Amino acid sequence: MGDRRQQRNRPVLVVGLGRFGIALAEQLIAQGKEVLAVERHRGLVQKYSDTLTHVLEADATDIEALRQIGADEFDSAVVGVGTSIESSVLIAVNLVDLGVKHVWAKAINPTHGKILKRIGCHHVIYPEHDAGVRAAHLVSGQMMDFIKFDDDFAIVKMRPPKDLQGKTIDQCQPRRRHGVNVVGVKSPGREFVYAQPDTLVSPGDTIIVSGDVTKLEHFAESA
Missing domain, CATH: 3.30.70.1450 (Regulator of K+ conductance, C-terminal domain)
Known part of the structure; x- marks a missing residue:
């Protein structure tokens, strides 16, 4: 019972602070979760630094950058990047290669979702379609x-x-x-x-x- 409660309370890594990513991060925080948000654009990092507890500026398409922020220590991560399929896939495969147990990723179309599943992404989300x-x-x-x-x-x-x-x-x-x-x-x-x-x-x-x-x-x- 204690292990399950500990798993539920573990922090979540959210990559990308677009509309989907920020809504997800804010809701997780409202539910009492600790969230580490990662965004490559400095303007968005500054914009949400007061709203989110932990926000880092980093390029998650670089696996070494993810290692430096301790991404391999997370059990759950969400890829909120959707405008660039290439970036989304690179980030997702990096998280999978780092051994994150549950990688969630936003897909903008079925082809994008198929690629994400092929590279080992555990959960694919289609927010616009849904x-x-x-x-x-x-x-x-x-x-x-x-x-x-x-x-x-x-x-x-x-x-x-x-x-x-x-x-x-x-x-x-x-x-x-x-x-x-x-x-x-x-x-x-x-x-x-x-x-x-x-x-x-x-x-x-x-x-x-x-x-x-x-x-x-x-x-x-x-x-």
């Missing part, structure tokens, strides 16, 4: 939030469809009728509760639903 998919679901229906996982499985936050309003989960039978599971219900002014067969769903509630993406879309369209 944001576009999420936004499409939010603007086209009743969904308030949308998180997709592998194999077309997703969890969504949404307003309850009319045939759920004023009824219990057992009366609505969302799994049998729609192929989705109502995981929880949040009523205004009340705490979130895990859905039980006798949980009543009111018109003003927010519900958390899981299931196949296509079935969730049909379920949301019935709202």
Whole structure:
């Protein structure tokens, strides 16, 4: 248990302070993580020196520069560089060669992502694509939030469809009728509760639903 807690509290190396990198670094810090940010452009280093606890000016495409800042001592590193595929790949392969256990990297397209995976990058992120998919679901229906996982499985936050309003989960039978599971219900002014067969769903509630993406879309369209 102690080892797991120690792993969660280990610092994270973030390379590149563009919009993605700075948002990531700030969120990690907000979650109580210690972050070392590395940026090659002096202006960005100066800009965020007061916002981030540890910011260093270095060229991460140079493996010796990474060694000098102790990159090989990190378990997790994120490559936020996306505008230059060459730089992104060089930084990622340097981190892999240094033995960083978990290297995350931003990819701007599938080809970029394929290269990153081929060189040994452990996790590839497509922030623009993922944001576009999420936004499409939010603007086209009743969904308030949308998180997709592998194999077309997703969890969504949404307003309850009319045939759920004023009824219990057992009366609505969302799994049998729609192929989705109502995981929880949040009523205004009340705490979130895990859905039980006798949980009543009111018109003003927010519900958390899981299931196949296509079935969730049909379920949301019935709202």
